[in-house]
Amino acid sequence: MFYIDPHIHMISRVTDDYETLARMGCLAVSEPAFWAGFDRGSVDGFRDYFRHLTEVEPRRAAQFGVQHYTWLCINAKEAENVELSREVIAAIPEFLDRPNVLGIGEIGLNKNTPNEATVFLEHVELALRHDLPILIHTPHLEDKYMGTRMILDMLADFPQLAPDRVLVDHVEEHTVREVLERGYWAGMTLYPVTKCTPKRAADIIEMYGTERLLVNSAGDWGPSKPTAVPDFIMEMRRRQHPFEAIQQVVLDNPMRFFGQSPNFKLQLPGQGASVVR
Amino acid sequence: MQLTPRDAAATLEREFLHIRARLLELAADLDRLDRGEGTLRDDARMKQIAQALQVLSQRGPGRAERVQMIFSRAYDPQWKEQFRPVPKPR
Ligand SMILES: [Zn+2]
Numbered sequence: 591m592f593y594i595d596p597h598i599h600m601i602s603r604v605t606d607d608y609e610t611l612a613r614m615g616c617l618a619v620s621e622p623a624f625w626a627g628f629d630r631g632s633v634d635g636f637r638d639y640f641r642h643l644t645e646v647e648p649r650r651a652a653q654f655g656v657q658h659y660t661w662l663c664i665n666a667k668e669a670e671n672v673e674l675s676r677e678v679i680a681a682i683p684e685f686l687d688r689p690n691v692l693g694i695g696e697i698g699l700n701k702n703t704p705n706e707a708t709v710f711l712e713h714v715e716l717a718l719r720h721d722l723p724i725l726i727h728t729p730h731l732e733d734k735y736m737g738t739r740m741i742l743d744m745l746a747d748f749p750q751l752a753p754d755r756v757l758v759d760h761v762e763e764h765t766v767r768e769v770l771e772r773g774y775w776a777g778m779t780l781y782p783v784t785k786c787t788p789k790r791a792a793d794i795i796e797m798y799g800t801e802r803l804l805v806n807s808a809g810d811w812g813p814s815k816p817t818a819v820p821d822f823i824m825e826m827r828r829r830q831h832p833f834e835a836i837q838q839v840v841l842d843n844p845m846r847f848f849g850q851s852p853n854f855k856l857q858l859p860g861q862g863a864s865v866v867r
Numbered sequence: 868m869q870l871t872p873r874d875a876a877a878t879l880e881r882e883f884l885h886i887r888a889r890l891l892e893l894a895a896d897l898d899r900l901d902r903g904e905g906t907l908r909d910d911a912r913m914k915q916i917a918q919a920l921q922v923l924s925q926r927g928p929g930r931a932e933r934v935q936m937i938f939s940r941a942y943d944p945q946w947k948e949q950f951r952p953v954p955k956p957r
Pocket residue numbers: 597599622624696727808
C-alpha cells in the first residue's frame with residue numbers, strides 16, 4: 591500500500607532506510623527541523639542544517655524514488671535560548687523558497703517554559719507573514735497534557751490562523767479529542783515505548799474516525815522504527831478495516847494537509863504529471 | 868469516515884494471548900520491584916503505578932485516557948498569568 595510518512599528525521603537515518611521505505615510503498619517523507627542531540631552554537635549552525643534538509647536529504651531520497659519535503663524552525667528545546675532563536679527565525683526566510691519546504695515546524699513546547707512559549711508565538715507570526723502551514727511538536731510524557739493545552743490556548747489567540755493549516759503532532763488518548771474538536775489536524779507518532787503504538791493508534795482511529803488524523807514514525811536517532819507506518823497499516827488490515835479508511839489515514843490525509851503548501855507536488859507512481867489533492 | 872465496531876469475541880480471540888503475556892510481564896515487573904533492596908514507599912511513581920492498576924480493574928470506556936492522566940501534570944487554566952513573553956529587542 592502506498593503511503594506518506596509525514597514526520598521522520600531522515601538526517602539521523604542511514605541510506606538503507608530510504609531503500610526500505612521505498613520497498614514498503616513510501617512515496618514521500620516530510621522531515622521537520624528538530625533537535626540534533628546537542629544545542630547548536632550559532633545561527634550558522636542552523637543555516638548548515640537547513641541546507642542539509644533542503645539539499646542533501648532530497649537528493650538521498652530521490653535515489654530511491656522517495657520524495658523529500660521539509661519544515662523549518664528552531665525546535666522547542668533550543669528555543670530556551672531566546673536570543674539565538676530570534677536570529678534563527680530571522681534567517682529562515684532565506685530558505686523558504688527552496689522547492690521542498692512545506693512550512694514552519696516542528697515548533698512547540700518541550701518543558702512548557704515562558705521562553706519556549708515566546709519563541710513558539712514568534713514562529714506562528716513568521717508562518718502567518720509567509721502564509722505557510724505549521725507543524726507542531728507537543729511535549730513528551732508528563733508534560734504533554736499541559737503543553738498541548740498551552741499550545742491550543744496560544745493558537746486561539748491568532749484568529750487569522752485557519753485551524754486546518756495546523757497539524758498538532760504526537761497526540762495520544764488524552765490530547766487527541768481537544769485537538770480535533772478545535773479543527774486542527776492531529777498526528778499520532780508510533781514509537782515502541784514513549785508515544786503511541788500501532789495498536790493504540792488504530793484504537794484512536796476506531797474511536798474518532800479517519801478525518802484529519804495522520805500517523806508517522808518520527809524515526810530519528812532515538813529508539814524509533816522508520817517502518818512504523820507499515821506496522822500501523824498491518825494492524826488495520828488485521829482488524830479488517832476497509833482499504834479506503836486505511837488509505838485515507840496514511841496517504842489522502844497527508845496529501846490534503848501538505849497540499850495547502852504551494853511546494854507540495856506529489857508524483858504518484860505511474861503518473862507523469864504531478865497531482866495535488 | 869467512521870469505522871464499524873469490531874466483534875468483541877473475535878477481538879478477544881485475537882488479543883487473549885497478548886493480554887495474558889502482558890499481564891504476566893507486568894506482574895513480574897512488580898515482583899522485581901518488591902524483591903529489590905530498599906524501599907520505594909516514598910517514590911511518587913509507585914503511587915502512579917498503583918492508581919493506574921486500579922483504573923485497569925474498573926469498567927471502561929476511556930481507561931487508556933484515564934491512565935494517561937495519572938501520568939500527566941495537571942493543566943493550569945491560569946497559566947498565562949505567570950507567562951510574560953520575553954520582550955522583543957527594540
Ligand atoms: Zn520530530
